[in-house]
Amino acid sequence: MDEASNLLQFDKSALVEWLGRAGHKAFRARQVMHWVHQRGGADFEAMTDLARPLRAWLHDHACVQALPVLAEQRSRDGTVKWLFDVGAGNAVESVFIPEASRNTLCVSSQAGCAMACSFCSTGAQGFNRNLSSAEIIAQLWWAEFTMRAALGLPDGERAISNVVMMGMGEPLQNYGALVPALRLMLDDDAYGLSRRRVTVSTSGVVPMIDRLAQDCPVALAVSLHAPDDALRDQLVPLNRKYPLAELLGACERYLAHAPRDFITFEYCMLDGVNDTPGHARSLIELMRGRFPWKCNLIPFNPFPGSGLRRSSPQRVAQFAAMLADAGIVATVRKTRGDDIDAACGQLAGEVLDRTSRRGARVVPIAAAGAAPSALPGHSA
Numbered sequence: 001m002d003e004a005s006n007l008l009q010f011d012k013s014a015l016v017e018w019l020g021r022a023g024h025k026a027f028r029a030r031q032v033m034h035w036v037h038q039r040g041g042a043d044f045e046a047m048t049d050l051a052r053p054l055r056a057w058l059h060d061h062a063c064v065q066a067l068p069v070l071a072e073q074r075s076r077d078g079t080v081k082w083l084f085d086v087g088a089g090n091a092v093e094s095v096f097i098p099e100a101s102r103n104t105l106c107v108s109s110q111a112g113c114a115m116a117c118s119f120c121s122t123g124a125q126g127f128n129r130n131l132s133s134a135e136i137i138a139q140l141w142w143a144e145f146t147m148r149a150a151l152g153l154p155d156g157e158r159a160i161s162n163v164v165m166m167g168m169g170e171p172l173q174n175y176g177a178l179v180p181a182l183r184l185m186l187d188d189d190a191y192g193l194s195r196r197r198v199t200v201s202t203s204g205v206v207p208m209i210d211r212l213a214q215d216c217p218v219a220l221a222v223s224l225h226a227p228d229d230a231l232r233d234q235l236v237p238l239n240r241k242y243p244l245a246e247l248l249g250a251c252e253r254y255l256a257h258a259p260r261d262f263i264t265f266e267y268c269m270l271d272g273v274n275d276t277p278g279h280a281r282s283l284i285e286l287m288r289g290r291f292p293w294k295c296n297l298i299p300f301n302p303f304p305g306s307g308l309r310r311s312s313p314q315r316v317a318q319f320a321a322m323l324a325d326a327g328i329v330a331t332v333r334k335t336r337g338d339d340i341d342a343a344c345g346q347l348a349g350e351v352l353d354r355t356s357r358r359g360a361r362v363v364p365i366a367a368a369g370a371a372p373s374a375l376p377g378h379s380a
């Protein structure tokens with residue numbers, strides 16, 4: 001038998017083409033997607049509405065291969081973090097965040113990150129490789145059906161209502177794998193999420209923002225973190241290649257295609273670095289008269305060696321009040337899962353650092369709990 005193809009890698013058009021090359025009709029792709037992505041199926045014999053010859057062919061040529069789970073941790077606030085093995089001594093993390101009105105999954109796109117943002121523990125460990133589309137979707141597949149079982153949800157009720165590409169890595173630097181994964185998330189025959197409920201977060205890869213607007217426009221969040229180029233050059237080194245004027249131009253162009261009528265800017269609050277009233281006034285001035293936007297103020301989550309401190313609640317409140325007084329919608333993100341290192345900027349799976357700026361080394365896996373048992377009926 002040839003090496004089996006992992007069905008998690010295929011969006012609908014790719015699955016239609018793949019099945020079609022073996023003589024299977026296009027409507028079979030929709031049936032297979034229902035079993036895999038809506039019912040969590042991995043046993044082809046159980047897919048009873050598929051013709052027996054197709055089931056036999058899938059048995060010989062396909063698989064539904066999840067990522068091995070190295071660890072699962074549960075926070076006091078209900079947040080769940082999984083550590084997934086992606087081979088060669090590398091692991092990535094995904095985080096399930098329950099809220100009253102939605103359940104969000106934070107998904108990784110790379111093993112490590114090459115952006116080297118000074119306030120992010122993932123960036124501090126360097127970069128190994130991009131994830132495949134199957135590895136991106138496998139995080140959602142595992143989390144969806146794990147949490148359906150854990151929450152006792154009835155058939156057809158989804159556990160995850162929102163996906164944010166805000167885990168490990170810069171999604172737009174893994175564009176070729178990102179877009180098919182996004183299309184699966186949006187497909188009504190797979191996860192059926194609306195474009196408003198899928199968010200790509202970027203540190204500002206300008207050409208790929210423009211491409212995403214044409215190929216698969218979903219909600220966009222931009223890691224801003226500074227109101228001027230001089231400071232952003234220090235905090236987000238990518239700014240030296242794509243400075244604020246170029247980044248903001250790309251954001252404005254994106255709005256013409258976006259499912260929301262605003263762009264979200266993420267702003268990590270760093271004590272004495274970017275959180276003063278002067279910085280707030282500069283941010284207001286930077287955005288005066290531009291496109292609609294909202295500001296998400298994020299408490300910094302410290303990690304060893306960063307040399308940075310979290311802004312005080314009083315300073316964060318003052319900053320938010322200044323933005324609000326200027327007519328800007330500003331929210332302060334509630335820190336979730338920080339007791340299991342699952343909060344924003346804390347994700348740090350095991351990654352073999354092969355970036356030239358650091359040299360080869362292995363970064364230890366974050367503290368891990370017991371691995372969960374396999375889901376009933378899943379060949380993960």
